[in-house]
Amino acid sequence: MSHERVIYLDNNATTQVAPEVVAAMLPFFGDRYGNPSSMHNFGGEVAHHLAQAREKVAALLGATPGELIFTSCGTESDNTAIMSALRSQPGKKHIITTRVEHPAVLNFCQNLSERGHDVTFLPVDRGGNLDPDKLREAIREDTALVSIMWANNETGVVFPVEELAAICNRRGVLFHTDAVQAVGKIPINLAESKIDMLSLSGHKLHAPKGIGVLYVRKGTPFVPYIMGGHQERGRRAGTENAPYIVGLGKACELAAQRMVEENSRVKALRDRLEAGLLKIEATILNGDKQRRLPNTCSISFEYIEGESILLHLSSRGVCASSGSACTSGSLEPSHVLRAMGVPYTAAHGSIRFSLSVYNTEEEIDYVLEHMPGVIEKLRAISPFWSQFKKTGAACLTGYMEP
Ligand SMILES: *Cc1c(COP(=O)(O)O)cnc(C)c1O
Numbered sequence: 001m002s003h004e005r006v007i008y009l010d011n012n013a014t015t016q017v018a019p020e021v022v023a024a025m026l027p028f029f030g031d032r033y034g035n036p037s038s039m040h041n042f043g044g045e046v047a048h049h050l051a052q053a054r055e056k057v058a059a060l061l062g063a064t065p066g067e068l069i070f071t072s073c074g075t076e077s078d079n080t081a082i083m084s085a086l087r088s089q090p091g092k093k094h095i096i097t098t099r100v101e102h103p104a105v106l107n108f109c110q111n112l113s114e115r116g117h118d119v120t121f122l123p124v125d126r127g128g129n130l131d132p133d134k135l136r137e138a139i140r141e142d143t144a145l146v147s148i149m150w151a152n153n154e155t156g157v158v159f160p161v162e163e164l165a166a167i168c169n170r171r172g173v174l175f176h177t178d179a180v181q182a183v184g185k186i187p188i189n190l191a192e193s194k195i196d197m198l199s200l201s202g203h204k205l206h207a208p209k210g211i212g213v214l215y216v217r218k219g220t221p222f223v224p225y226i227m228g229g230h231q232e233r234g235r236r237a238g239t240e241n242a243p244y245i246v247g248l249g250k251a252c253e254l255a256a257q258r259m260v261e262e263n264s265r266v267k268a269l270r271d272r273l274e275a276g277l278l279k280i281e282a283t284i285l286n287g288d289k290q291r292r293l294p295n296t297c298s299i300s301f302e303y304i305e306g307e308s309i310l311l312h313l314s315s316r317g318v319c320a321s322s323g324s325a326c327t328s329g330s331l332e333p334s335h336v337l338r339a340m341g342v343p344y345t346a347a348h349g350s351i352r353f354s355l356s357v358y359n360t361e362e363e364i365d366y367v368l369e370h371m372p373g374v375i376e377k378l379r380a381i382s383p384f385w386s387q388f389k390k391t392g393a394a395c396l397t398g399y400m401e402p
Contacts, residue, residue, distance in 0.1 A: 007363045010319045011204075012153045012181060012296060012354035017247070018206040024250040025208075028243035036240050037231065046242050053249025057213055060252040061198070062189035069214045069236045070245050074180040074201030075104040077214035078147070080225040080236070081176040081197040082108055085145035086117070088221035089174075092144035094118040098130060098159075099339035101149050104199075105178055106335070109147070122148075127288035128157035128340050135164055145174045150182035150198075154323060154336040154352055155287030156296025158186065162193045169194035174220065180204050184255035185262055185293050196220045202244065206356070207251035211244035258357055266355050267294035269364050273353060274299070276368040280375055282388070284346050286323070286337060295355040298323060298337075300346035301375050303384040309351055312374040318367055323350030345384060 008016065034043035036050055054065040061068075071077045082095065082105070097109050099121045113119040120138045124130050135146065146168050151158045161177045168175040176197040182188065184205035190198065197220065202211035216222050216235070228237030255262075274297045277283060286298040301309060306322030313320055323334045333347030342350070353367075379385040 004317055007318045007359075007366060009353045009355060009359065009363075009367070010321050011356040012156075012352065013321055014203045014209060015206045015356055016358060017203075017208050018251060018254055020254060021207055021247045021250045025243040025247040028246055032242070036242060037229070050240055050242060050245050053245050056249040056253045056256075060183065060188070060256050061200075061215060062191040063215050064218065066233075067190075067215055067218055069216060069232045070240060070248075071212040071214055071236055072210060072241070073212045074102075074178070074199050074204070075212075076225070077199035077201070077212045078102070078104040078176075078178050079108050080214050081199060081216075082112070082145060082147060083225050084197075084216075084221070084223045085174050085176065086112075087223040089144045092142045094120070094140050094143045096120045096122065096135065096138050096143060096146045096148075098122045098124065098148055100124055100128065100152055100154075100157075100336045101147070102153055102178055102180065105147055105149070118142075124157075124339050126341055128152060128155050128286070128336070129288055129291065130159050130164075132160065132163055132167060135167055139168070139171050139173055143171075143173045145176055147176040147178065150177045150179040150188075151186070151293050152287070152336060153181050154334055155298045155340075156181070156293035156354075157287040158182070158291045158293060161195065165194040165196070181293060181296075184252070184259070185295060187259065190215060190217070202248045202251060205251050205255050207248040208244055211241060211248050213248070262357055263294050266357060266359070269359055269361065270295055270297055270353075270355050273297065273355075273364045273367060276364075277371060280372055284342075286340065286342060286346075286350060296352065298350055298352045300342065301349040301351065301378075302343075302346050303382050303388055304349045304375065304378040306349050306351055308378050309349065309374060312378070313351075313367075313370075316370050316374075318370070321352050321354075323347060323352060 032046055034046045036043055036047035054068055057068055058065045095109055097105055109119045122134050148159055148164055150161050165175040174196045177195055179198045180201045183200040196217045198215040200213045203209040224235050226237050231237055231240055277299050282302040284300040286300055310322050323337050337347040
């Protein structure tokens with residue numbers, strides 16, 4: 001293990017646990033080990049802290065504490081929302097989602113479609129945007145749920161979920177949003193929206209891995225996914241993960257305080273990184289430039305492999321991620337870039353940089369200093385690049401099938 005410094009630009013994959021969050025959690029690994037369901041004061045003390053944490057999460061979302069269910073992760077929240085919509089409306093078999101969801105929604109829906117449910121996967125345009133009319137047209141009598149993410153984890157593109165939720169509300173269809181990438185980065189006020197269910201995950205906002213929340217609007221039909229004890233008002237059984245819930249409460253409190261900073265300072269850093277990288281020849285920004293999270297940029301470096309770029313960056317202490325998924329040994333461009341119709345040679349060379357409040361000017365300078373050399377080195381050994389330079393062809397294989 002090297003202890004050289006790390007420049008962490010992979011915050012959409014996971015984030016550093018905030019030191020304040022660690023400090024808030026520690027007592028619950030120590031003397032405060034009571035079970036919040038116990039009758040004695042020793043457990044009751046813990047229950048009191050959990051109630052406080054619940055209020056902090058509710059405040060960040062514009063929700064009421066009773067509308068929140070603590071879960072084990074974002075994936076559990078997503079799965080629970082979809083299962084609940086199907087089980088609470090047994091006659092309805094149709095689900096609408098998009099082609100660019102996180103696997104926590106996408107793979108679950110694919111599995112449901114193999115088991116007799118009807119799933120519509122809405123397309124996106126070249127900028128990763130969704131046309132609300134496509135949703136209007138897809139809604140049917142038997143639609144049980146529409147599940148559409150708030151912000152995309154790969155491109156940062158933000159969907160107009162409040163508008164989409166209002167469309168569903170008028171048609172009497174439940175609406176769920178995977179807001180894992182949006183919470184803490186853009187303002188959310190559920191009291192002012194028609195969103196019925198929302199998922200979030202602790203480790204994407206400086207709380208630990210292994211804690212999530214499902215918001216279920218008061219009055220929304222709900223059937224639990226995990227059954228057993230009466231915890232979470234019978235909506236999610238299992239003894240509460242007290243340290244992590246307290247940690248998530250602290251993380252949400254910090255996010256509320258830092259939201260303005262995340263929106264301005266982090267966005268300025270991201271914009272500077274982006275502008276600098278796009279000066280390199282044959283680069284493309286993936287995703288709508290305006291309707292985007294403040295911390296994310298996905299850039300394609302044409303005619304080279306994203307994985308090679310990552311290895312070179314990694315050896316210089318820089319962490320980012322690529323737009324390919326290493327499935328069964330073959331490097332397939334991600335389903336998100338494919339759905340957007342990103343040219344083949346660009347999708348393969350895509351890199352996602354995702355920042356956090358812990359990043360500095362100096363770190364961005366470092367990346368901007370090293371990147372041109374890395375790209376030049378890799379292109380020097382790329383047959384596609386030399387062919388491109390010879391023929392001037394804008395793209396070798398045209399646009400990909402979504
Ligand atoms: C990370 C992520 C998830 C999954 O959250 P986990 O807590 O890791 O299960 C779901 N959706 C999106 C958009 C994510 O980025």
